[in-house]
Amino acid sequence: MEEQEKLARFQERIDSGQKIEPKDWMPERYRKQLTRMISQHAHSEIVGMLPEGNWITRAPSLRRKVALLAKVQDEAGHGLYLYSAVETLGVTREDVINEYLEGRAKYSSIFNYPTLTWADIGAIGWLVDGAAIINQTMLARGSYGPYSRAMVRICKEESFHNRQGYEIIYTLAQGTPEQKQMAQDALNRWWQPAIQMVGPPDDNSPNSAETMRWQIKVESNDVIRQRFIDRTVPQAHAAGLTIPDDQLKFNEETGHWETGPIDWDEFWRVVKGNGPCNRQRIQDRINAEREGQWVLDAAAAYAKKQGKKQLTLTE
Ligand code: BYC
Numbered sequence: 001m002e003e004q005e006k007l008a009r010f011q012e013r014i015d016s017g018q019k020i021e022p023k024d025w026m027p028e029r030y031r032k033q034l035t036r037m038i039s040q041h042a043h044s045e046i047v048g049m050l051p052e053g054n055w056i057t058r059a060p061s062l063r064r065k066v067a068l069l070a071k072v073q074d075e076a077g078h079g080l081y082l083y084s085a086v087e088t089l090g091v092t093r094e095d096v097i098n099e100y101l102e103g104r105a106k107y108s109s110i111f112n113y114p115t116l117t118w119a120d121i122g123a124i125g126w127l128v129d130g131a132a133i134i135n136q137t138m139l140a141r142g143s144y145g146p147y148s149r150a151m152v153r154i155c156k157e158e159s160f161h162n163r164q165g166y167e168i169i170y171t172l173a174q175g176t177p178e179q180k181q182m183a184q185d186a187l188n189r190w191w192q193p194a195i196q197m198v199g200p201p202d203d204n205s206p207n208s209a210e211t212m213r214w215q216i217k218v219e220s221n222d223v224i225r226q227r228f229i230d231r232t233v234p235q236a237h238a239a240g241l242t243i244p245d246d247q248l249k250f251n252e253e254t255g256h257w258e259t260g261p262i263d264w265d266e267f268w269r270v271v272k273g274n275g276p277c278n279r280q281r282i283q284d285r286i287n288a289e290r291e292g293q294w295v296l297d298a299a300a301a302y303a304k305k306q307g308k309k310q311l312t313l314t315e
Helices: 003-015 028-047 049-053 062-087 093-101 118-139 145-173 177-196 208-213 221-238 264-274 278-291 293-306
Strands: 249-251 256-258
Touching: 028 049, 028 062, 028 093, 028 145, 028 208, 028 278, 049 062, 049 118, 049 278, 062 093, 062 145, 093 278, 118 145, 118 177, 118 221, 145 177, 177 221, 177 264, 221 256, 264 278, 278 293
Parallel strands: none
Antiparallel strands: 249 256
């Protein structure tokens, strides 16, 4: 079959809502786009453990500690499903992890900000998992079977994360004036990064035309961002907190909250490696890889004895 004809058939399958599976024919660009997105997503789950892991030993109660520990473990699990999903596209997880360790791979901009107080743990669950769920519920309807199925399970776990985060923020906001101020301060620092994390505006999103034509993404960055804002503003108000945007207003005609300007210069600075914690995040992962080498060596020795392939740290 001619390439053009294969392409037309492929597009027909996508347009009729069929899932594409690993052994099906797919255009090289489709494979490339998915490999890019899934590997970035996997790295984000793993690097996302760092800002939260920072607070496990300092959680204010046993209940909070247990919930945070479970959340961070869930994120590791998400990374593993996603590294497995990316392997179905013909790359190895060692290759994509090495790209990350060498600073060549992207991961979500949001994880380059520090967690300065306990309220930041609430802000991550509420805002970061909140934005991620809205984006990923959309990705669960995407065309590639292994990725869309991974999203279903991940979203269920993220819903728990989101509620534990909002509960932390809400509780602090109803506490002493100092506690309320801590919650407000976390919202002030995380609001812009959170509304930026679902990607640049549609008119400056080079991958969208292709990722949407092939239904890797089924809704655009702007649509997802607006949904996140519409859902989150009333939650802030219910907790008695103020969104840090003096131009924020509700448009009665469209039924949407409209924000003031979003700081896209800051977003691109962070994406290009110059956020407050970019270097530290990569260094921490390099250290973890180095310090975990003995586990790899032990697993490799065991695998050799059993006649199996060599394992990686994330298996
Ligand atoms: N950060 O053309 P665009 C979690 C890049 S983790 C960094 O719009 P696309 C959690 C983009 O890669 C959840 N880079 O791209 C874990 C592209 O550069 P390249 C993380 C970003 O792909 C632990 C360029 O900008 N979620 O929930 O059509 C604890 C132009 O963008 C970002 C995912 O990873 C960013 N924020 O759309 C707690 C979801 N945004 O690759 C919570 C999967 C954009 O061409 N990914 N860039 O060099 C996606 O849904 C899509 O890739 C995006 C961007 C919507 C993010």
